[in-house]
Amino acid sequence: AQTVTQSQPEMSVQEAETVTLSCTYDTSENNYYLFWYKQPPSRQMILVIRQEAYKQQNATENRFSVNFQKAAKSFSLKISDSQLGDTAMYFCAFREQTSYDKVIFGPGTSLSVIP
């Protein structure tokens, strides 16, 4: 069974600084997708960034980038120039390339951006 692990329950970062959130996963599949979702107090789950396992190039979305290490089954999220609005729970998530979109989530990391 696929599992997703986030070893940092809580993290904090000064505004404008850079922070990296860690994620590891376990799967026997070769083709899959990885995601980082943001969940602010409003509970709305928002997709931050996605990575296809077959792509070697790390995904980037503005201030957000990932370090995808397929052999190590590691998928970390780097947030540059942290902003107060980045304060939220961050979930690493996995989806195998099957016939539908069942997503498996990690336990989450609570990120606080300090002014």
Added chain:
Amino acid sequence: GAGVSQSPRYKVAKRGQDVALRCDPISGHVSLFWYQQALGQGPEFLTYFQNEAQLDKSGLPSDRFFAERPEGSVSTLKIQRTQQEDSAVYLCASSLFRGGTEAFFGQGTRLTVV
């Protein structure tokens, strides 16, 4: 609507009461998912619909949980004889088609069983 809509946003139920949680997916979205998110944890998969067909219900924790999507759009998650351990946020998500890469989530229903 523009996004996935869930109602009610908050529900307080007495133990033993039946509840029904509603999800309005994005119009035209084929896939619909329900997740249960306990306090301080990540969402856990409950069930999946492709149009009106419930293709996966492996995550439903007991036979007190029942979900339906009779016309392939709106879905209802029903919990019978609620227990305190059912207290959680219930998230609904939809995606455009089978195999689509992005699921859009609603804001969830926070269920508290007292």
